[in-house]
Amino acid sequence: MKRVVSVSLGSSRRDHKVKVALFGEEFEISRRGTDGNFDQAIALLQELDGKVDAIGLGGIDVYLYAGKTRYVVQDGLKLMQAVHKTPVVDGSGLKNTLERETVYFLRQNTDLLPPKTKVLMVSAVDRFGMAEAFTSLDCEVTYGDLIFSAGIPYPISTLEELEEIAHKTLPDMCQLPFHMLYPTGKKQEIQDEEKIKKFGHYYLEAQVIAGDFHLIRRYLPPLKGQTIVTNTTTTEDVAFLREKGAGHLVTTTPEFQGRSFGTNVIEAVMVALLQKPWPEITPEDYLNLLKQLDFKPRILKLN
Amino acid sequence: MAEHSEITASLRAFQEGYNKNKRLKKMNADWDRVVLVQANDIPSEHTLILRKGELTIQEGPPEKPDIKIISDSETLADMFYGDITPTQPYLNGTLKVLGTEDDVVRLDFISLMIWGE
Known part of the structure; x- marks a missing residue:
């Protein structure tokens, strides 16, 4: 079983864990919020490093874009740099x-x-x-x-x-x-x-x-x-x-057991599936995988 | 160390940059604030007044500031001349901005819109 964990600066009240099968492989996908505590997020990332298949960073962006220019959020980068072995993504690629x-x-x-x-x-x-x-x-x-x-x-x-x-x-x-x-x-x-x-x-x-x-x-x-x-x-x-x-x-992200996870989580799942270093993954890789997984937006009529 | 007159001149440059930027005035039309600019190494105090998008400057402290900007004279002059951005001195503690987080972000933004690349 592959384990994907989203470490979020958001509220721990939104924590969740699901098991899903993708391409015949079982995934345990979980989200762990740190209630805005930056040091706790760093400690959790260090604890998970090397022990899970991919990590998503939630509640924060590492990369922002305007046109072709990419801007690096320093706090996001610090979180990313706390992880050395496991692939870590912020959802921006997806x-x-x-x-x-x-x-x-x-x-x-x-x-x-x-x-x-x-x-x-x-x-x-x-x-x-x-x-x-x-x-x-x-x-x-x-x-x-x-x-x-x-x-x-x-x-x-x-x-x-x-x-x-x-x-x-x-x-x-x-x-x-x-x-x-x-x-x-x-x-x-x-x-x-x-x-x-x-x-x-x-x-x-x-x-x-x-x-x-x-x-x-x-x-x-x-x-x-x-x-x-x-x-x-x-x-x-x-x-x-x-x-x-x-x-x-x-x-925009698919529903797993009643909730849609962040793009960082789905990107981390994809990175675990693709088995390629993140810098080598192209938009086409994501698009092909999205097609194969038949991911479609969820549309709910509310009122 | 900068002199009081250099800080005054830097604030005039800042005011000029601000007031010729019509878009920036529009952006701040809702933001009325009185700002104390105080050097902590020489006796030097100025007041920035933002009213309906217009920026005016006075020498001396205000009666009741909404925001206080405190730093050494050199940093203040460099910052208001646009030689440095407020972010680094703010992050390393050289520059203290006493106000709400929203006000701090807004002041940073104004400075970057005047002097940013």
Whole structure:
């Protein structure tokens, strides 16, 4: 049996373990949250190193992208460098393939994403592939990176402006402690009511709200049937979105026993299956494997 | 060690960079803050006032600052001239920014938007 573990800076309340068979091989996939405790995450990674088949890093990104430029989040890199023997991934490789495919899938197979759909991406630099896919399908996209990560009420409306601002700011901002830019630990369990009042209208102006679930959740106002495109949702998250009035939930990663795991987990599973060093794995490798595994987005009608 | 006048000049350069950036003014239209800039190695205090996106500077301390920026005179002058970004001195403790985390991120962002590559 192959063991894949996701070590997350997120809340331990979301911990989960499942067993699945893929290509006839049994996988034990588990998620272990460290409640935002960076040192605990490092210690857990060191403990798992060499003892499991692949590790995913959750609740944090190591690599952000804007255009062809890659920015390295220093806290994420420190976590990655704590592991020496076991392959370790942050999900960014898979995001670039799987999440693009999800957007194309929605256009081709559903009526949830017609041309000119108003899309709010709460953050795009952590899933630039998805951002490019929405834009390529003639959606009217608002990139909320400044709004939801820096508290600046400035909606970015083109990928070019996103790249320009990223080029000026990300090399330095990626050095800040990650918790200053993204909700970690207990912050993932509560909503920021003040910012919901201030920024909630951006959600209501959109038909589709896409991106990282913790960011979406933290600033989510009562909705009017909007579609949510995200990943890493638990049964409680689905109930939360239903209660808030979301119309559909689309998760980019497959469901295992009632929940969709993060891209870091699925990428770690794929790395364990591919048996290739991570730097040698190409987007085509992921795409081929996705086809063979018949991974499709999960679409749930909520209201 | 920089002199008080050098810090004043650096703040004027920062103000000029800020005020000619229309986009930055728009971004900060909602962010009214009074900021104390204080050197910890020479007697030097300035006040930055952000109101409706406009930035003004005064010599001397404010009555009631929302944010305090404290560092040695050299770091302050280098930072407001854009020779260094605030991130490194902030991370190594040379620069102290007393305010909410949101305010710290926002100040860093403003500085990078003015002086970033």
